[in-house]
Amino acid sequence: MRECFRMKKLSKFVYQDDWKKASNYVAKRYMKEEKRSTYFEDVKLQMDAKLWGEDYNKKDPPKKVDIIQTYIIEMNEREDSPLYCVEHLIDGDYIKYNSNSGYVTDIKRLTPQAFSHFTFERSAHQLIVVDVQGASSWYIIH
Numbered sequence: 001m002r003e004c005f006r007m008k009k010l011s012k013f014v015y016q017d018d019w020k021k022a023s024n025y026v027a028k029r030y031m032k033e034e035k036r037s038t039y040f041e042d043v044k045l046q047m048d049a050k051l052w053g054e055d056y057n058k059k060d061p062p063k064k065v066d067i068i069q070t071y072i073i074e075m076n077e078r079e080d081s082p083l084y085c086v087e088h089l090i091d092g093d094y095i096k097y098n099s100n101s102g103y104v105t106d107i108k109r110l111t112p113q114a115f116s117h118f119t120f121e122r123s124a125h126q127l128i129v130v131d132v133q134g135a136s137s138w139y140i141i142h
Helices: 036-057 110-122
Strands: 002-009 023-030 070-074 083-088 132-135 138-141
Touching: 002 083, 036 070, 036 083, 036 110, 110 132
Parallel strands: none
Antiparallel strands: 002 023, 023 083, 070 083, 132 138
16 A cells, blocks of 8 residues: 655756646655565556557557656655655546456446456466556556
8 A cells, every 4th residue: 555645846947946837746655664676666567567558559459558657756865765656647537447456447448458458468368467547548557
């Protein structure tokens, strides 16, 4: 389980502290202590899912997927220098479409399920990308 914090990031290219122009992000950290390597593994898995999404999109499906990129930041001025996974804030109502425990939403969105099925078939049944969630047409894997 993770807790989330809204975060704003000023661009290096803006020479004033104009928070109205700052980008909105979400910073997430585990509520129970995790090894630092877990954060890096999470980001790697997210980027692997993004590569699978690009492969899926090459097949020209009716609706393409886009997995957002995640980053890691270290708060080195805080005690124990905690790590956070950071991603762009997706506006809208978040929906969990499927999970790694077998959950599949009743909401009639075919793309998330088709994408998960594609990864299973394309990997010769070696893996499946699940825990697809998001808002509008942006997806994130957790």
